[in-house]
Amino acid sequence: MTPFLASGAIFGIWNWTDAIIRILIIVLVMTVVVVYLTYGERKVIARFQQRLGPTRTGPAGLLQGLADALKLVAKEDLRPATADRWVFEFAPYATFIPVLMVLVVLPFAEDWGVRNLALGMFFVFAVLGLNIVGMLMAGLGSGNKFALLGGIRAAAQMISYEIPLVLSLLSVAMIARTLDLNAIAAGQSFTPESGQHAPYVVLQPLAFLIFFTAMLSELHRAPFDIPVAESEIVGGYFVEYSGIRWSMFQLTEYASMWAWSVFGSVVFLGGWAVPDTHTWAGPDWAWQLGITLIKSLAWIIAIMWIRVTVPRLRIDQLMSFCWKVLLPLALAQLLANGFILEYDGPDILLTLTSALGAVALLALIIFRAVKRPKSKLVGTYRQVQVSTP
Amino acid sequence: MATEVLWWIFAAIVVGTSLGVVFSRSVIHSAIFLIGSLASVGAMYVFLNVEFLALVQFLIYGGAVTVLILLALMLTRMGAGGRLERANGPQAPFALLVGGGLMAVLIGVAVRTAWPNNTSDTPRAISINQVSNGLFVDYGAPFVLASALLLVALIGAIILARQEDE
Structure with a gap:
């Protein structure tokens, strides 16, 4: 038995049928x-x-x-005459498969997942990196300029936001001292031997904010729906798709929203675990499934709430927010965590430093929101002013 | 048994997609075949019990490097009609020379090496703790030096890219 597969090998002859059924x-x-x-x-x-x-x-x-x-x-499955046939037809699958692979490691209740991997968290962001490929394929294969623009925007945005996302997850992994998603969830419930029982959102509010923002960006949800903006590039990389292939993209979008919600609630909210309780009346798994359901539902409603509240950002605002705000804060948090954990600082110190960063982030956003802009054209848009003939 | 069959399937996929990389007539198809090839190599790492390396292969080669290639192609090689240029420029013979030379060297080395033909020498499962101890404790100084080198390269790239702004 390898440490990678806490419950047997994936393709071992004794349990591959079990894997397929799950x-x-x-x-x-x-x-x-x-x-x-x-x-x-x-x-x-x-x-x-x-x-x-x-x-x-x-x-x-x-x-x-x-x-x-x-x-x-x-509906009829149309393919434009200018499309690159195979790239166009395989793009929806290439987008969907990584999301399906992520679902393999998510624990919905204690040890209730397809497989519980010792490197579960790393698996999630390693596999989700492949998601971009499908979007780029769709953008390139469609033979449409709007699709191409959407593909480029999606790739640029997702590559950039992956970095703060991974850093914020790593700062949680540092505290949890494991990458196993089940162990991370268990570390947020009360166990007599660990003594750790605060959800990581309490210990790491800044990481939570960074993760949530970067996740919205990875999901292309408002206010980061720049790659799929209808009013700018008529729908982005999947403009040319219709019928069943379009619904594959839709399926991917909602499935990844679900997957991210479960993943985020496992990492930050404790997943199937609740602080300070470890005995319930009735079967444990039923309670745990219900708790996961409630937490991920709250997460999904928050995503929808933000979608209807905040207007869409511009691409240069999006990029500078990632590289100039989120990334330095995530790095600072990683550094602070390193010092505190190395010198065995108390948990309250983790909460305090992270909360300080979270307050700084929120203060910056509020300050930027109320500040009057100096000119009407800002950022890179200054360079593309066109003189009228 | 099942592992062995899957190993050979993935090996076939690696060879097939690598041939696809070389023989595709469009650069985009080559790049997409390259993703398939690198991801299958990552899958083979799983069977070799080096899961961490497999995931790194997915993350770096499958996700980052090939996406970078695709992005660069999108931004630079797009023809007038939104279609891509064919990859048969005047440098094709040199590419053949370099590729053939590399293949000859690799095959030569592989044939001449005395491989330890010992079945008890199969790879053991390595936990992530061992990896991190090796990387950050035993070989901490080379790691820091390598990261400093990367930082310098990063800053240099930014300076080169920003020069036209002045």
Whole structure:
């Protein structure tokens, strides 16, 4: 048995059928979750905007997602004449497969995942890096300038935001002293031997803020939906897709939103664990599944809430925010954590330093928001002023 | 048994996609085949019990390097109609020379090396703690030096790229 695979080898002859069955279950659950996330998102956003959202299809519009899915499957699958055939057709799969691979390591309850890897957290961000390839393929293969622009924007944005994302996760991993997602969740519940029982969002509020921001960017959710901005580049890298292939992109988007929510709630909110309790009436797994569900649901609602609240950023604002604000703060946090952990500082010191950084970040954002801009053209836009003929 | 079959499947994928890299007529197809090839090498690392290396292979080569290649291609090699240039320039014979030379050297070395033909010498599972101890404790100084070198390269690249702003 290798340390990589806490519960046996993936392809060992004794449990490969078990792995396949678990993956099938995860895929089925994911499909249902995605269908109801699209419905839920429309309902939630409608409520924020004082509308009703879908109401006609089934009771309270509950069948809307299914109806949409049926419509998308029945639509004609068009391929533009200028498209690069194979690149165009494989792009949706290349985007989807990494998200599916991430679902393999997520613990939904204690040891309830497809596989529990000792390097689980590292696996998540190693595999999600491959996600960009599919988007670039879609952008390049479509033979469309808007798609190409969307692909370039997606790649630039995702590569940049991966760095603060990974750094913020590493500062949690430093405290947890493990990369195993189950152990990270367990470290946030009460166990007599560890004594550690605060969720990492309390110990590392700055890492939480950085992670949440970078995650929104990786997901292309507002205010970072620059690669898929309808009003600028008519939908981004998947403009040319229709029918089933378009719905693959949609599936990827919502599945990764779900995956990130579960992952984020495991790393920062404790996943299936609750502080200071380790005995429940009834089976543990039922409670744990419910707790994971509540935490990830709260996470998803927060994402939707931000989407309806904040307007879209410009690409240069996005980049400078990543490289000039998030990255230095993430590095500072990593450094502070290193000192505190090396000299066995108390937990409260971790909270204090991180909270100081979080307050600084929020203060900077508020200061930038209320400050009056010096000129109307800022940043790189100054260079592209065109004189009217 | 299942592991062995999968090992050979991945080996076949590596060879096939590598041939695809060389023989594709468009640069984009080559880059995409390269991703497949590097990711399959990463998958083979899993079977060799070096999982950390496998994930690093996915992260660095699968994610970062090839995306960088694709991005550079998008920004520089796009023709007028949004289509990409073909990769058959006048430097093709030199490429053949370099590639052929490298292949000859590698095959020569592989054939002449006396490999330890010992089945008990199979790779052991290495935990991430061992990796980090080796990297940050045993070989701490080379690691810091390498990171300083990378930092210098980074700053140099930024200075070179920003010169036209002045």
